[in-house]
Amino acid sequence: MIALHLIGIGTGNPDHLTGEAVGALNAADLILVPRKENAGDLADLRHAICAAVLARPVPIAEFDMPVRAGEGDYVQAVQDWHDAIATAWRAAIAAHLPGGGSVALLVWGDPSLYDSTLRIAARLPDISVRVVPGITSIQALTAAHAIPLNALAGAVTITTGRLLRRQGWPDGADTLVVMLDGGCAFETLDPVGLAIWWGAYLGMPQQALDHGPLAEAGPRIAARRAALRARHGWIMDVTLLRKESR
Structure with missing residues (x-):
């Protein structure tokens, strides 16, 4: 039997791991690390996190992350991609842990928020899944800017760059958090009356922050x-x- 532990690791800073996450990594029989094409630094960051928190030797196995098709129907491309990732997981586990045991996967942010790791894990019904929550990029962003997430008595809408480009500002939203933005979707909005807080590489040495009225800060952030x-x-x-408050 394989027990798969999906461990939220924040935004790359080992200090973002909870005590539960550190315990789960140290209890694992195998840690899987995906290696993406042209993004070797992400695998290196996972190795650095393991080196910082492991108190005993735990085998670490890398696997090549499948590439999502860039053309055709988006939803179908994602479904096919998830199928391929699940197959890669199964192959790596079979190769490195044939007798069964506990496998850990390090997930950026939190496995429950705009992350498909749980959907991929559901494709492996013979594997039990445990989620160890982590600090989300939203928490890291508001902490870095020292701001509350919501306006006074206001609601918060969480969306993606793709949806913002397609649908514009959601009706009734006062505060909008934009995730998975491959570009700068805020450039599609009328900036009048909007303020922006932006952060990249949150919690890491190369952390970058900016904020201000969207009309002024938006071009700076894009560049x-x-x-x-x-x-x-x-x-x-x-x-x-x-x-912005009026």
């Missing part, structure tokens, strides 16, 4: 984001947008 992505080869960022 800085492009420069950072070119420098590091990858970027993980999150944005909070809020209607």
